[in-house]
Amino acid sequence: MEYINPLTGFRLDGRRPNEMRQIRGEVGVVARADGSAVFEMGNTKVIAAVYGPREVQNKSQQIDNQALVRCEYSMSNFSTGNRARKYKGDRRSTEISLVIRQTMEAAILTHLMPRSQIDIFLQVLQADGGTRSACINAATLALADAGIPMRDLVTSCSAGYLCSTPLLDLNYVEDSAGGPDVTVGTLVKMDKVTLLQMDAKLPIDMFADVMQLAIEGCKAIANYIREVLSENSKKLECMKGN
Amino acid sequence: MTPTEGLKPESGLAAEIEVEAYRLLFPLQYYERHLAESVRPDSRALGRARDTTIALGPVTSADGSALVKIGDTTMLAAIKLEVMTPCIGSPDEGSVAVDFQMPPICSPVVRPGRLAELAPVIAKQLSDVIMSSGMLNLKELSLISGKAAWMAYLDIYCLNADGSLFDAALLSATAAFSHLQIPLVSLNDDGKVITVSEELKIKAVEPINKENRKLTIAIVPFSLTCIVHGKYILADPTSEEESVMDTHVTVVLDSKERLVSLYKAGGAILLHASVVKDCIALARLRVEELSEILRESLSAMEVD
Numbered sequence: 001m002e003y004i005n006p007l008t009g010f011r012l013d014g015r016r017p018n019e020m021r022q023i024r025g026e027v028g029v030v031a032r033a034d035g036s037a038v039f040e041m042g043n044t045k046v047i048a049a050v051y052g053p054r055e056v057q058n059k060s061q062q063i064d065n066q067a068l069v070r071c072e073y074s075m076s077n078f079s080t081g082n083r084a085r086k087y088k089g090d091r092r093s094t095e096i097s098l099v100i101r102q103t104m105e106a107a108i109l110t111h112l113m114p115r116s117q118i119d120i121f122l123q124v125l126q127a128d129g130g131t132r133s134a135c136i137n138a139a140t141l142a143l144a145d146a147g148i149p150m151r152d153l154v155t156s157c158s159a160g161y162l163c164s165t166p167l168l169d170l171n172y173v174e175d176s177a178g179g180p181d182v183t184v185g186t187l188v189k190m191d192k193v194t195l196l197q198m199d200a201k202l203p204i205d206m207f208a209d210v211m212q213l214a215i216e217g218c219k220a221i222a223n224y225i226r227e228v229l230s231e232n233s234k235k236l237e238c239m240k241g242n
Numbered sequence: 243m244t245p246t247e248g249l250k251p252e253s254g255l256a257a258e259i260e261v262e263a264y265r266l267l268f269p270l271q272y273y274e275r276h277l278a279e280s281v282r283p284d285s286r287a288l289g290r291a292r293d294t295t296i297a298l299g300p301v302t303s304a305d306g307s308a309l310v311k312i313g314d315t316t317m318l319a320a321i322k323l324e325v326m327t328p329c330i331g332s333p334d335e336g337s338v339a340v341d342f343q344m345p346p347i348c349s350p351v352v353r354p355g356r357l358a359e360l361a362p363v364i365a366k367q368l369s370d371v372i373m374s375s376g377m378l379n380l381k382e383l384s385l386i387s388g389k390a391a392w393m394a395y396l397d398i399y400c401l402n403a404d405g406s407l408f409d410a411a412l413l414s415a416t417a418a419f420s421h422l423q424i425p426l427v428s429l430n431d432d433g434k435v436i437t438v439s440e441e442l443k444i445k446a447v448e449p450i451n452k453e454n455r456k457l458t459i460a461i462v463p464f465s466l467t468c469i470v471h472g473k474y475i476l477a478d479p480t481s482e483e484e485s486v487m488d489t490h491v492t493v494v495l496d497s498k499e500r501l502v503s504l505y506k507a508g509g510a511i512l513l514h515a516s517v518v519k520d521c522i523a524l525a526r527l528r529v530e531e532l533s534e535i536l537r538e539s540l541s542a543m544e545v546d
Binding site: 029030031032033036043047048049051054057074077078079080081082083085104119121123125126139175 | 301302303304307313317318320321322324341345346347348349352353354395397399402403404481
């Protein structure tokens, strides 16, 4: 199958190889949560809600000198093309929950909130590839909305390699093509990588290019997230002023 | 010393903190002082429900979907249709599977890894009301008698739990069914049913269900949950009100104002028959409001 049209160079959905899907983020969508956000990357739509810092529910897990961070990722039954009952605690959800928790924990200043708990809940409403990245971006927005102190914004983007070209931000069709899928999560200002996952085979000399492309994607998303957050701050300032 | 002694009237930020503390420390007295003036903390009258909005079709990958907000309570319902063989006892009927979930994002009370207590209860109530109210004619979900019929999977997710969960869930289910568009299907050479894309104009593939793409929803059930406390009846409680006063009554009426379902499960207050009649009267008013809102959003969809 032609993932890149040989004549025009366009991908299946009309994008260029180094073009990301349209992104959209919004904070404050779940009123009862301390912080919440919706993040869309193309057709992938994710809601994140953050509760905390609050009292640890399971006292045996309490840590005396830092906050306990918990994360739960779940997909809605109607999120993928065919309706499939998603069981909580199935292997894929557990793995992604763990990955996202460790990624966000690296950025949160947990030593400022000892003996407390921060819960990050992620619900995938529509899945079209890149759910992991969309979840991390949504979690960053939600944590910022909750006012939880962080070292830096964490953003994430995926990149792949099909038809001898590095591609940015794979959708579901490109992801299932069997080529490599590199997901990168970075702390943008500090220019540090906190998450790096790769599936399938990729020649070593190509890997550096693909990873660099993903990091560029992360930077672009970080700029957008910064805009969303500063718009939100301005709105709050207006409301508080009155 | 009653909670109201020793409270001096203050102004500005100190007064605000006093009120917030009073609300958290003595919630019942806080509410009773409001009820004595026939008003609630969010300045609603006792019998009024919160602002309700319906958005149809938010989930583009589903065959029918609706997002309903009653105040802050948000429900997302989506229907996906799959072909299956009907059961032998009713070869002309399809079937409906209702699933209601409360993911941990919806409320600080829900613990991750554990099901919320309320979710299976509401799922069962929803299933009973949808099946028994006569809203759906299962025969319309049939494709080929005895061989193929639609199984409609209705999944409802609570995205924000702020009271009156059953009302919002039922409204989202009826809105999703009203929005449902049955995909075109046809028989391929193996006798299997396959979906046909609208754009394909291959003459050999004739869709077998070109006529009925939408379900006829003759009777629409609407519900209203009320809280009873002393001599007051509060319609459409928020989650704070539900946690403070524990006697809830849910009344489900259909669009012809017949009683579909009545639910009162325990609670500190035992109801007089006259109170039940008052709840039903409040529900009747709410049914008119909701049918108007549903009708408006359906006609807005048609214009598009």
